[in-house]
Amino acid sequence: METIKKSINGGEFLVKDTPAQDIFIPEEFTEEQRMMAQACQDFIETEITPKAEEIDSMKDPELVPSIFRKAGELGLLGISVPEEFGGMGMSFNTSMLIADIIGAAGSFSTTYGAHTGIGTLPILYYGTEEQKQKYLPKLASGEWAACYCLTEPDAGSDANSGKTKADLTGDGKHYLLNGQKMWISNAGFADIFIVFAKIEDDKNLTAFIVEKDFGGITMNEEEKKMGIKGSSTRQVFFNDCKVPVENMLSERGNGFKIAVNILNIGRVKLGAGVLGGCRTVISQSIKYSTERKQFGTSINTFGAIKHKLAEMAVRTYASESLSYRVGQDIEDRISSLISEGMEDSQAKLKGVEQFAIECAISKVHGSEVLDYVVDQGVQVYGGMGYSADAPMERAYRDARISRIYEGTNEINRMLMVGMVLKRAMKGEVNIYEPAMAVSKELTSVPSFDTVDTSELFAAEKEVLKKLKKVFLMVGGKAAMVLQDKIETEQEIMMNLADVMIEIYAVESTILRTEKLVSQKGEENCKHQIAMTKVYMSQAADKINAAAKEAIGSFTSGDEQKVMLMGLKRFTKMDLVDTKTLRREIADYMIEKGKYPFS
16 A cells, blocks of 8 residues: 655744655656656647747737647646546646646747646636536647636736626526736637636625637737737636626635635746746757857856856756655645545645645745846857847746746745744644744854764755744744734845745755765765755855844844844854856756756
């Protein structure tokens, strides 16, 4: 009988240690999963990359829908859909892997993600048996395309304030939808619209499955966008759109909950979905820097270029590490809940909900790493990076939306801290006792015990424990001083979020490399060890800066001095020769001619 592994609860990484053997690393994907990823890669190289200009021009309105249908024929649209509904029924982390690979597909990655994620999953997780039977097979095959209609002109981050109305007809058989939605991906060729509307004076939204053929649906022309130009994005108007009552999704007033839970899934999928783009840009930058000659030599021999290439890799490696860690934690929790007798769809929702904090971290970290990577890619290319004839221009423009998708990064930062505080108040995550212990530690004599550094990452793990104390010290004091006003102090919330993000990222990176070393040995993982040490050094500095800014905003006098002394103690670590480590990382990548770490 298979043993179900139980991970720690969402948010507990702040107060508990995780053994390396308990996390999943991308090097552990099975042969079947790798074959699926390769099929996806082949699809991108044959169907998308050669047609990138045509896709972005949108001159042929049938081009993207035809590519979309080919993705359906390959099974790429049904990764998460159970076999009984025409899909492949693969694991959560497999769907993360495919999102990762498809992330290199530019505009089409948005088309893909909008359909397979926010377009299909509401029906999969919340639909009745009849709704699933009717819609999922067509969505999994690509016969029908889906879109998700939540955002309105006056309801963006505050989605529940939407004004679209659903009025029951006199005979009680239909709802008439009236309202306006905007920024709707896939709207131009969608057959199914997941629409959120208010019934009467309900506080919360209700969700509906709307077929294009119901009528009463009109659209503006395609939006002119900075990037992802080849993805259909339109405003959608509902004018007495007649929706059968049986097309209500879940229960009345449950729409906001659906939106929140589906966005959690979207966030963690986006965290993985940027990785393919990161690796592609890094590999292109390596290739260009090898071919480009200045002062009689390839520019990849210059320290400044090596710094860029290595740093792009270091941050991507960290994002890979945390994304697949949370993906498998979600998968393990789903399996555990199903083994306890919970129905599949409910287990999937609860599994994701449990790790909503880590989903937000994955989204923010990944999208900001992608932005960094494409920015440095443009710089490596120099003047050619600014030219539309080179690949960096499109990559740079396309990347920018990732920090806005699935809730802006600012909203996600505040959400993750708010969720930790709420779970602490409910006793779901024991933050307050460790925070009190750290508070007492601030006024005690510091320990001068030496750490046995003979074990790999022993020193780094000791620093990591102290970095967690930074969050407990600053977050605990902020919660005590500001109490229920803390969520209105958005700058402090974002400072705390930055501390959380770096703690999770550096821990995930250490654990991945440690597990990899246990499998392959130190000599075969020396570059991963180098990347981990570089990331650790930077994370400690980022945490110090974010925490210092927060401390300065709500403390003063002796209390502030004590906390600053504590911060100095908790972020102290031995100086790392990051220049030499980056050069070793860059030289290895240049030798391989690509990003070779996954």
